[in-house]
């Protein structure tokens with residue numbers, strides 16, 4: 335059976351990079367802070383090494399990232415985009431084909447020269463090389479180690495990008511994946527000149543007023559069940575239309591019900607608004623679990639629906655009507671929260 339684990343070490347990864355001239359760098363669609371940071375930092379490092387670099391984001395890219403330095407050096411992948419011939423393709427922060435969908439066919443042709451660098455529990459992309467460290471809080475932690483193997487200087491672009499990555503995936507150092515190395519890296523990046531308060535403002539306090547209107551609807555939808563251990567939130571396409579928001583505006587909503595002491599699992603079910611003349615996109619389901627004795631492995635839960643992720647944060651896309659998704663997911667969550 336195919337297991338998602340490393341087949342090279344980081345020294346090997348560095349060597350493969352060193353002997354490549356043209357390198358393409360990509361990450362999962364709808365990049366989060368970690369994906370953004372990893373792509374920006376690695377591509378800046380490769381340019382420092384005089385490599386020919388082509389880096390791509392599959393949109394939407396959150397507005398807040400556009401003001402961060404380095405983002406402008408990454409192209410936006412569109413349907414008609416043709417990936418350049420490269421000696422090496424580096425896929426960061428994912429190994430899941432479904433998350434690379436718009437680039438899928440082109441990437442497939444380049445699998446023999448593709449390297450995955452990731453910290454997720456699962457991924458099915460049959461790349462030639464894989465370095466997967468599931469203990470890493472963020473892909474940016476691994477990228478840092480890789481850059482050290484490549485003896486790259488950490489200028490402002492690289493330092494800021496790496497900081498945004500580790501901050502994003504640890505909820506600004508609150509989540510249980512935060513480990514001593516994460517703080518050591520944060521300290522190192524501050525010494526390189528990162529202004530962490532400025533980055534927090536730029537990344538986390540950059541919403542439009544419409545976000546509040548959508549948040550009100552999300553909170554209004556919260557159902558507590560299973561003796562208040564499970565919270566389920568849902569947003570339908572109409573909520574997005576009427577508040578002039580899109581799916582990216584739901585970022586961090588899933589954290590809110592966790593303020594209730596008894597809540598150990600939160601589910602956010604989202605029906606994305608369809609574009610004109612296009613079919614309804616699949617329903618998105620996000621899962622979170624608090625750490626501790628009553629923790630639920632939400633990667634397993636998401637796996638029941640064809641998704642994946644981390645033990646405490648995972649997601650799935652389900653191609654069924656909203657009501658049926660709500661019923662099926664709610665039943666599965668309550669079942670897993672009862673079993674010891």
Ligand SMILES: [Mn+2]
Nearest residue numbers: 368427473503
């Ligand atoms: Mn990540």
